[in-house]
Amino acid sequence: MTDQVTLYAFNCGWFQCNPGYFVEGDEGPSMRSPVPSYLITHPKGRALFDTGMGVRFRREMDNKLVEGELGLEWFEGMDIATRLKAIDVDPASIDWIVNSHLHIDHCGGNAHLPNATVIIQALEIEAARTSEQRYLYTPEDYDTGQPVKAIAGEHDLFGDGTVRIVPTYGHSPGHQSMIVKLAGGEVLLAGDCCYTERNLDVMVLPKATTDMELGMETYRRLDALRKSGTRILFGHDGKQWKQVTEGVPFVL
Numbered sequence: 001m002t003d004q005v006t007l008y009a010f011n012c013g014w015f016q017c018n019p020g021y022f023v024e025g026d027e028g029p030s031m032r033s034p035v036p037s038y039l040i041t042h043p044k045g046r047a048l049f050d051t052g053m054g055v056r057f058r059r060e061m062d063n064k065l066v067e068g069e070l071g072l073e074w075f076e077g078m079d080i081a082t083r084l085k086a087i088d089v090d091p092a093s094i095d096w097i098v099n100s101h102l103h104i105d106h107c108g109g110n111a112h113l114p115n116a117t118v119i120i121q122a123l124e125i126e127a128a129r130t131s132e133q134r135y136l137y138t139p140e141d142y143d144t145g146q147p148v149k150a151i152a153g154e155h156d157l158f159g160d161g162t163v164r165i166v167p168t169y170g171h172s173p174g175h176q177s178m179i180v181k182l183a184g185g186e187v188l189l190a191g192d193c194c195y196t197e198r199n200l201d202v203m204v205l206p207k208a209t210t211d212m213e214l215g216m217e218t219y220r221r222l223d224a225l226r227k228s229g230t231r232i233l234f235g236h237d238g239k240q241w242k243q244v245t246e247g248v249p250f251v252l
């Protein structure tokens with residue numbers, strides 16, 4: 001079955017911050033990091049893990065973020081619908097949206113996928129609805145009318161163990177990641193449970209973590225998975241992203 005599962009990576013926006021945002025104390029020039037979205041195709045359906053940023057973050061090339069500024073930017077053509085069409089996948093053919101969590105840069109493309117069911121941890125739905133941080137949890141992004149399947153804990157998406165949703169709490173109350181079994185091995189799509197490879201190397205959580213204890217427990221699990229051979233694709237890792245080729249089947 002694993003040889004019939006395919007993973008594609010796309011960048012649907014840019015996130016810019018100083019190195020200290022990821023690992024406190026780190027210094028250096030601003031880092032430009034991807035806002036990834038992943039397509040997983042399986043004989044039983046098509047799923048997206050995260051959908052990137054919404055078009056309302058549009059900027060023109062002459063209005064780019066300047067060095068040192070913290071923020072999000074999105075340029076024409078970076079939406080997930082355009083990315084999918086570029087590889088001949090109709091956005092209306094997507095069956096499942098799995099959002100790692102409901103922050104603006106992870107569900108901004110949900111609106112482009114009219115026929116999908118959104119799978120999210122019940123804890124995260126609750127967090128989004130009750131949050132006072134409207135700039136982080138914006139209904140315009142996460143509440144786009146598709147059916148929602150609320151889950152609690154692990155979920156085997158196609159029932160054969162090839163695409164598993166696993167809870168990775170800490171960054172947000174109901175954060176989840178995805179483990180995809182490809183012919184060459186397992187890949188964990190981290191989302192924001194771990195921003196960069198360096199975070200895991202030094203086992204330091206960023207300040208922007210809702211629950212430090214749960215976040216560290218998640219890091220320990222990721223570290224164990226990494227040691228056992230699972231390849232981790234981190235949430236906003238510009239350095240790692242340089243090795244990722246967008247829009248082609250991901251090969252381990």
Ligand SMILES: [Zn+2]
Nearest residue numbers: 101103171192
């Ligand atoms: Zn987040």
